[in-house]
Amino acid sequence: MEKISRPAILKEFESLSLDDDRALSSLLPGDRVPVGFFCSYVPEELIYAAGGHPFRLMGGSLRISRALAHLPSYCCYLVKSSLESLLQGSLQFLKGIVFAHSCDSMKGLSEIWALQKTFPIHFNLMVPSHLDSDRSRIFLRAEIERFKEYLSSHLGTITAQNLKSSVHLFNQIRQSLGRLYDLRLRQDASLSAKEFAQIIRLGYRMDRPRYLDLLKELIEALEGKANPRKERVPLYVVGNMVPSESWFSLVEDAGAFIVGDDLCSGARTLRLSAREDLDPIEAMTERYFSSYLCPTKYKGVDARLDTLLKDVEESGARGVIFLLYKYCEAHFFDYPDLRSAFESKGLPTLLIEVEDPSSSVGQMKVRIQAFVEMLTPL
Numbered sequence: 001m002e003k004i005s006r007p008a009i010l011k012e013f014e015s016l017s018l019d020d021d022r023a024l025s026s027l028l029p030g031d032r033v034p035v036g037f038f039c040s041y042v043p044e045e046l047i048y049a050a051g052g053h054p055f056r057l058m059g060g061s062l063r064i065s066r067a068l069a070h071l072p073s074y075c076c077y078l079v080k081s082s083l084e085s086l087l088q089g090s091l092q093f094l095k096g097i098v099f100a101h102s103c104d105s106m107k108g109l110s111e112i113w114a115l116q117k118t119f120p121i122h123f124n125l126m127v128p129s130h131l132d133s134d135r136s137r138i139f140l141r142a143e144i145e146r147f148k149e150y151l152s153s154h155l156g157t158i159t160a161q162n163l164k165s166s167v168h169l170f171n172q173i174r175q176s177l178g179r180l181y182d183l184r185l186r187q188d189a190s191l192s193a194k195e196f197a198q199i200i201r202l203g204y205r206m207d208r209p210r211y212l213d214l215l216k217e218l219i220e221a222l223e224g225k226a227n228p229r230k231e232r233v234p235l236y237v238v239g240n241m242v243p244s245e246s247w248f249s250l251v252e253d254a255g256a257f258i259v260g261d262d263l264c265s266g267a268r269t270l271r272l273s274a275r276e277d278l279d280p281i282e283a284m285t286e287r288y289f290s291s292y293l294c295p296t297k298y299k300g301v302d303a304r305l306d307t308l309l310k311d312v313e314e315s316g317a318r319g320v321i322f323l324l325y326k327y328c329e330a331h332f333f334d335y336p337d338l339r340s341a342f343e344s345k346g347l348p349t350l351l352i353e354v355e356d357p358s359s360s361v362g363q364m365k366v367r368i369q370a371f372v373e374m375l376t377p378l
Contacts, residue, residue: 006221009214010195016206017198017245021060021085025093028053029207033155034093038082039100040269040293041127043284046148047098048208049166051156055094056204057082058241058265061356070112076325077355078241079105086116096121096155098147101129102296103330121154123147131289131299141285148281163280169208171273176215177203178270183222185259190222193248193258200266201245232257233375236312238338239323240264240294240331247323250365254372260315262308263323268293295334304334305341312347319348319375321368326353348375 032053044054066087099110128136233256271291274283
């Protein structure tokens with residue numbers, strides 16, 4: 001079998017990297033029902049096992065006009081832009097939507113969304129806020145079971161074999177992404193920042209078996225080929241959703257390199273592999289208690305701080321960028337303590353608040369350049 005070249009693989013990824021959700025819908029697998037979701041706490045494996053295609057809504061750059069009739073102006077851009085897309089009809093290709101119990105804005109969005117009566121499938125997964133309790137574990141397992149039963153009755157029957165196969169598929173995707181992260185962030189510079197961001201983003205949207213095949217082919221094309229990156233300032237990024245693929249390019253163009261991240265749409269989700277030697281429902285329950293994913297959940301006063309400090313120290317970063325959606329209360333509540341902890345370790349920090357990604361690029365570019373120059377050795 002002839003190997004596919006790296007440029008050919010990247011060209012296919014690029015052809016699928018459409019900002020317009022409606023345009024991308026024509027490229028989705030025709031034998032699966034597209035179901036939207038927002039949060040890493042939603043088990044994609046269950047949607048896939050039921051015959052659905054999990055499609056993560058990640059916001060987009062569009063003019064907000066209709067959504068403000070339903071939402072206060074201080075909601076984050078992800079919430080506003082997602083509702084705007086729904087009201088403009090850009091998400092009509094979806095047959096369902098799944099919300100997870102996370103922030104107040106998302107809980108409110110779920111209620112507003114349900115009132116539109118657009119989709120036959122609408123589910124709220126009630127993930128407990130406290131993950132330091134045995135009762136929480138019992139509750140979450142029951143919720144995942146409830147989600148499974150709901151999907152079986154509204155989408156397609158979830159068999160034991162389908163679920164095991166689905167868990168294996170998504171585990172393989174996360175393992176391959178982890179290897180790609182290692183190649184890109186620590187060893188190899190042949191993937192540009194924009195290309196890498198496109199690949200990560202597509203993992204939540206395109207046909208999953210094809211995505212896994214492309215990842216494996218790309219890793220094979222990259223492994224064993226020395227392409228060391230130029231000396232750049234190593235940075236670590238903490239935040240929620242990456243607002244646009246161009247953001248990584250701003251960091252690279254400023255003379256820096258992202259050596260690690262704790263992003264909701266990035267490396268944070270690599271912690272979600274489910275043990276395949278356990279009952280799938282138990283494995284999907286257990287993973288949320290063995291990993292700390294975001295500040296909407298609580299596992300102890302220092303749980304998130306300890307996780308991030310360890311990760312940043314291992315990355316070798318010389319500075320930390322907080323990339324936060326404006327009005328994201330959960331992340332901003334954590335920010336002062338995290339900033340103080342990093343700076344006490346001699347790690348300078350930069351806070352970037354993002355609202356509409358298209359109108360923030362100029363400001364972000366200037367601030368990132370200034371931060372990188374401050375960290376650049378004389």
